[in-house]
Amino acid sequence: MQLLAWVVLPLVGLATINLWTSHRNALATADLVTDRMLMGSARAIAERAGVSDGVLDATIPPAAIEMFDTGDRDSVYYHVKAAGGRLLTGYPDLPEAPKSSNTEATYRDHRLRLLTFSHTVVGAGDDSPITVTVGVTLAGHDAMVRRLWFGAFTQQLALVAIAGLFVLLGLHRGLAPLIRLRDAVRSPSRSELDPIEVPGAQSEIRPLIDALNAYMARVRAQMAAQRRFIANAAHQLRTPLALLSTQASYALRESAADARQEALVALQASSGRLARLAEQLLTLSRAEPGSRRPRADRIDLTEAARHVLETQAPTAIGRNIDLGLEEAGPVPVIGDGTMLREMIVNVVDNALRYSPAGGSVTVKLAVVGNEAVLTVADDGPGIPVDERDHVFERFYRIAGSTEEGSGLGLAIVREVVENAGGHVTLGDGAAGGLVVEVRLPLAGG
């Protein structure tokens, strides 16, 4: 619609300007013609004036009046005056036009176009030169203006109409593929994000369709990933839930107090793990691009690590693991504080989980060049080199692994670290075990 207005409004404007100028042209033409006729009439009258018997006499030739008879019933007024102002013939009160310039005047309630012509009459003595004034009402003049103008008007109208028609036709032809594209996108049968195909789309909108399809392909891929994740998550929750229900059933049926107690303690532990799994799933969904507004807190990684270690200490003590922090002052980084802390929780939790009882886990913080480096070393079984790429995948569990991990910890670590512009690598510890190294860009200033 806007496009149509952009095309039609200028056309209407142009036509208006054109009509105005053609009106002016018609008026000028009519003026010119009328003036020529007045001049012709005045000359004819002047040339009839002559001296007969010593008396200056002027007679009006009929042709001088009849030439104005164009069928518009115009009235012609005239007078001929001698040089002294004496009226020779005609209407005494008809005003004279200013010299050599035609003008319009009002006479007897009629608007007139007037011409005054001065003519030397040989032998008239002091009466020469005579002046002849001819005036004509404007009916014929106006009729001519109307005729001239109307002709131009109809021509213009036809031109605008034809131009408008062509524009509409062109727009329709040009927009038709866009309209088909719109219909294709809107179509109620399109529940899936299939690529859109518009038959007969010419090259102009081909790139648009391709861009649209490429965009939908990305959305589709993201949705598929999301669906996979949700399916995986649901899958991952089923076994712990079955365990919980089994432990509860066992405790309910058991009559021996100590066996019952054992079941309840185990049930509490499994529900804690289930809660942890739910938390990890939530963290992962938050780490998903676009699910959370990226935050740029300035946080001290050392402080964050200290906090995490304090909360993990009871677990470490419970399993007699020597959990230690090695640091040399603040390590400022920019990122989402909550997510970075969650990342550290997952690395440390993993290390504690896979370290044998009585082992040690060391968290080290350092500044290397313009990078913050967090390393967590354990003395667990480590991860075989050919598994190291896979363990960052969500829900990936190393075959035969007996530890009850969720397979989400390292996935969380990688997603959070990469969101913060860093990277994470796995290596071997000096005395076996796994070393997780997280590098993040150091905050400036």
Added chain:
Amino acid sequence: MRLLLVEDNRELADWLGKTLRQANYVVDIVHDGEDVEHALAAGDHALVILDLALPRMGGLEVLRMLRARGNRVPVIVLTANASLDGRVKGLNEGADDYLAKPFQIEELEARIRAQLRRANDRTAPVVACGDLIFDTNTRLFSLAGETLALTPREHAVLEQLMVKAGRTVSKAALSAAIYDFETDADPSAIEIYVHRVRKKLEGSRVHIVTLRGLGYLLRHED
């Protein structure tokens, strides 16, 4: 009744095993699909509870292998994949029943009982031999209306004899049905269990008959 539980989540396997033992089943647990065949060869399992997501050899593969070798042991498939496709696939590969995690233990037990009834060609949930009655739903024996108190091992012996009522059960077969892998199978101990059960049946008209060189037989006097 001896069951084989194949589940890779050790905790779940552990607690399922404990819960089923509460109900006087003899339960063996393996965590790996590759161990199933050995386990079945080494014991007389009446039923297999099979998780599908197993390391190394998946549950479906195990099932296919068992059926290909003509093993007709009833199999209840347990899985976290509750999709229609998954269920159909499992049943097509020869599973007898299908249970999606998470499940209530009562449902698993009901399905185990149903499968065992079918395997033993029974329709009624109650097995009787004279005035000795075994209710497969409560998994309790009663003698002349009184509940019979039995240790798990005695229960296993009597259940086995009851299921095969009227037929001879060899000492080896009894041993394969009542000992799990955790226990050192001691065939001579069978005699002790049989002796104890006999004492508990004293005064009734139900007897365990010893057929030398053949085994045992449960019968009742008319």
